[in-house]
Amino acid sequence: MDEKAAAERPARAIFASGDRFARAAPYAGLVLCAALALVPLVLGDYGRSLVAEVLLYCIFAMSLDLLMGYTGLMSFGHAAFFGIGAYTVAVLGVQFGLHPLLGMLAAVVLASLCAAVIGFFCIRASGVYFIMLTLAFAQLLYSVVIRWRSVTNGTDGITSPQLASGEATYYVVLAFFLIVYFGLRRLVAAPLGNVFIGIRENEMRMRAAGYATARFKLLSFVIGGGLGAIAGALFALHNGFVSPGVLFWMLSGEGMVMVILGGLGTLLGPIVGASVFIILKHLVSIYSSHWEFIVGATFIACVLFFKQGIYGWCRELLEQKSRP
Amino acid sequence: MSILRTVDLTRSFGSLLATDSVSLDIQAGERHAIIGPNGAGKSSLLHQLGGQLRPSSGRIYFKDSDITGLGPERICRLGISRTFQTSNLFSRLSVLENVRLAVLSRRGNPLAPFVPLARLGAIEARSLEILEMVGLAGRKADPVRNLSYGEQRQIEIAIALATEPELLLLDEPTAGMSPAETARMIEFVARLPRTLTVLMIEHDMQVVFSLADRITVLHYGRLLATGTPGEITANKDVQDIYLGSAH
Ligand SMILES: Nc1ncnc2c1ncn2[C@@H]1O[C@H](COP(=O)(O)OP(=O)(O)OP(=O)(O)O)[C@@H](O)[C@H]1O
Ligand SMILES: [Mg+2]
Numbered sequence: 001m002d003e004k005a006a007a008e009r010p011a012r013a014i015f016a017s018g019d020r021f022a023r024a025a026p027y028a029g030l031v032l033c034a035a036l037a038l039v040p041l042v043l044g045d046y047g048r049s050l051v052a053e054v055l056l057y058c059i060f061a062m063s064l065d066l067l068m069g070y071t072g073l074m075s076f077g078h079a080a081f082f083g084i085g086a087y088t089v090a091v092l093g094v095q096f097g098l099h100p101l102l103g104m105l106a107a108v109v110l111a112s113l114c115a116a117v118i119g120f121f122c123i124r125a126s127g128v129y130f131i132m133l134t135l136a137f138a139q140l141l142y143s144v145v146i147r148w149r150s151v152t153n154g155t156d157g158i159t160s161p162q163l164a165s166g167e168a169t170y171y172v173v174l175a176f177f178l179i180v181y182f183g184l185r186r187l188v189a190a191p192l193g194n195v196f197i198g199i200r201e202n203e204m205r206m207r208a209a210g211y212a213t214a215r216f217k218l219l220s221f222v223i224g225g226g227l228g229a230i231a232g233a234l235f236a237l238h239n240g241f242v243s244p245g246v247l248f249w250m251l252s253g254e255g256m257v258m259v260i261l262g263g264l265g266t267l268l269g270p271i272v273g274a275s276v277f278i279i280l281k282h283l284v285s286i287y288s289s290h291w292e293f294i295v296g297a298t299f300i301a302c303v304l305f306f307k308q309g310i311y312g313w314c315r316e317l318l319e320q321k322s323r324p
Numbered sequence: 325m326s327i328l329r330t331v332d333l334t335r336s337f338g339s340l341l342a343t344d345s346v347s348l349d350i351q352a353g354e355r356h357a358i359i360g361p362n363g364a365g366k367s368s369l370l371h372q373l374g375g376q377l378r379p380s381s382g383r384i385y386f387k388d389s390d391i392t393g394l395g396p397e398r399i400c401r402l403g404i405s406r407t408f409q410t411s412n413l414f415s416r417l418s419v420l421e422n423v424r425l426a427v428l429s430r431r432g433n434p435l436a437p438f439v440p441l442a443r444l445g446a447i448e449a450r451s452l453e454i455l456e457m458v459g460l461a462g463r464k465a466d467p468v469r470n471l472s473y474g475e476q477r478q479i480e481i482a483i484a485l486a487t488e489p490e491l492l493l494l495d496e497p498t499a500g501m502s503p504a505e506t507a508r509m510i511e512f513v514a515r516l517p518r519t520l521t522v523l524m525i526e527h528d529m530q531v532v533f534s535l536a537d538r539i540t541v542l543h544y545g546r547l548l549a550t551g552t553p554g555e556i557t558a559n560k561d562v563q564d565i566y567l568g569s570a571h
Binding site: 186187189190191192193194195197198201202204205206207208209210211212213216219 | 426437438441444
């Protein structure tokens with residue numbers, strides 16, 4: 001490549017995209033948005049409900065990727081925030097008759113506060129200790145929900161208030177999906193997102209350059225937690241029923257699988273990963289009760305053969321093609 | 325006027341004294357070289373000045389305020405920045421992104437969540453200006469890991485300068501460089517304004533003698549001698565222990 005062209009290309013080494021890919025992306029995005037908007041008119045109840053589920057797990061995976069992929073915080077307790085989101089909507093609805101959309105607002109506030117407290121303790125640790133601490137906090141919340149029967153109804157779970165129709169729920173989920181996606185896209189390009197990326201790449205260097213990295217990591221944890229709660233709150237709306245499974249470590253693990261499967265450190269990666277994961281889960285569970293096994297095998301294959309995840313792999317292919 | 329002072333600075337690793345009651349006094353604007361054999365405790369001393377390592381005892385004063393035990397981010401904000409002995413960069417990010425993060429730390433608002441960083445013209449311009457200074461503007465889009473070792477050393481300095489320090493700490497800036505690159509580095513440091521104080525660890529005597537106003541010799545963690553290049557070459561202890569073995 002000649003030097004002039006190299007100099008004129010925007011300086012974004014990791015995320016640099018093939019020109020053709022970058023030019024096609026907005027159109028592909030528009031087509032996808034239009035298709036998503038038409039889903040309730042085209043697909044039946046089952047299809048619409050499946051797409052809504054996919055979208056809300058996309059929000060969950062994107063919020064986790066802000067921690068894992070952008071800030072380098074391998075949280076194994078992200079279900080905590082999903083669960084807080086779901087239970088806040090359900091409990092406030094059942095106990096006080098609060099409208100689910102207001103419940104959602106409360107959920108985000110509560111989850112952000114919890115993330116600030118949990119993050120305060122976890123951020124101090126790193127590596128495997130961070131992973132274990134986040135897991136421990138999430139499991140703590142799980143046992144609180146199981147024990148606090150008077151409010152949460154324990155292992156029996158509680159019904160959650162819902163919107164008037166499935167279509168309305170779908171459009172609310174879609175709206176939040178778009179808000180979170182475009183919001184995060186701006187965030188990761190903004191100074192704050194670049195600071196997160198710097199911390200992921202070399203925290204010691206960031207500190208030597210004057211960044212109080214502990215505070216930025218906490219901030220990332222709080223934002224990720226708040227967004228994770230949106231996914232959980234939407235789950236309550238969508239599902240109409242919440243049980244302690246939404247706080248169980250399995251969900252944290254599934255979130256990590258979605259992110260890694262799709263591709264760490266990108267926004268489309270978690271979207272691809274969550275979509276593949278949820279659709280696979282539905283398809284396989286029709287034929288077999290061992291869907292975890294199949295998903296697990298897919299995941300291992302993915303980690304072994306395309307290290308950058310499905311999205312990263314597709315992107316590499318496209319870039320190779322667009323090179324002369 | 326002294327800009328940096330250490331008083332009986334000591335750091336132990338178990339029974340080993342990496343820094344053994346070192347008292348330094350660096351004058352504002354001077355170019356001060358620290359020399360000493362391998363394992364003399366030069367990097368350990370710099371780590372303590374930069375906040376990467378906590379001293380076991382003793383004090384560090386920067387412009388007469390006590391900075392002993394502060395974290396690296398605080399020390400950087402006060403006006404001391406540094407390079408590392410082995411390149412310590414954002415190796416997967418581009419050359420421009422590396423410098424831009426340091427410029428953002430000093431001149432921008434790192435908390436801004438929605439404006440794209442690439443569109444903040446003042447930060448971009450300043451980053452390019454610094455890259456121009458170290459002669460790497462032409463490679464701004466390349467990932468840093470694709471640069472030669474010598475070029476990576478220059479990025480180290482670019483990042484350190486981007487935080488606009490009053491005191492610059494360099495840990496072996498020419499280590500691993502070709503003679504031509506070393507010559508360019510000498511010229512570069514020589515051209516830095518005298519409002520900036522430079523404290524550098526250096527093995528290459530040619531670099532030391534062409535840049536340093538004063539030299540401090542460390543040996544087994546102890547300060548053996550401090551003085552002008554003339555005084556140091558004339559010093560009997562230094563000849564015995566250090567220069568004697570080097571020549
Ligand atoms: N983290 C550590 N733990 C234990 N010992 C250490 C540590 N860091 C340094 N040391 C020891 O302290 C002594 C001084 O090391 P230091 O890196 O400061 O030397 P140096 O003068 O920079 O050497 P070089 O010229 O090889 O860079 C060495 O004996 C080293 O082994
Ligand atoms: Mg050293």
